[in-house]
Amino acid sequence: MHSSSCQIRLVTEYYGFSLPDTPAHPKKRIYFIINSWKVNAPFQKEMYKDGIPKNYKMLIQSECLILPFFRQKAPSVKPKKLSSLNCFASIWCCIENILLAIINENLGCALRISFEKETENIFEILKHPKDYFMPCYLAIGYPLHKIKNPDQIKLKIKDKIHYNKW
DSSP: OOHHHHHHHHHHHHTTTTOTTSOSSHHHHHHHHHHHTTOOOHHHHHHHHHHHHHHHHHHHHOSEEEOOOEEOSSOSSSOSSGGGGHHHHHHHHHHHHHHHHHHHTTOEEEEEEOOHHHHHHHHHHHOOOTTEEOOEEEEEEOOOSSOOOOOOOOOOHHHHOOSSOO
């Protein structure tokens, strides 16, 4: 499979645009995602309505799409011992270093964490070994300079600092 067609297939199947149990129209799919996440705050809904299509576009049109994998023999959801999470922690350290290198090169990156249905689609497409997992997509490209920053919750620092108590 050609890399760009594989990239498009990975991303479109992730966003559910080709899955039969989700709305086909992109705007309906965005509302479906927002509602399934039970997002209630109006500013959060606006952020996702703006952000999901941008994230999709960045993944489809990126200059480079990195799919980091790690090997995990034991389930990471309920580990029997803390050291069982070493591979999981290590891959995120690697991803952090990749992100720092990307920024150092004046590039941009869209990071998208994979969900269960997406993980199943990725396996069907890539046929990777079953004990390897992909925690996220990293889409790398040249950043746009005029972007809208979403509204954020205004926090007071004094409400977040605790002295001698939690």
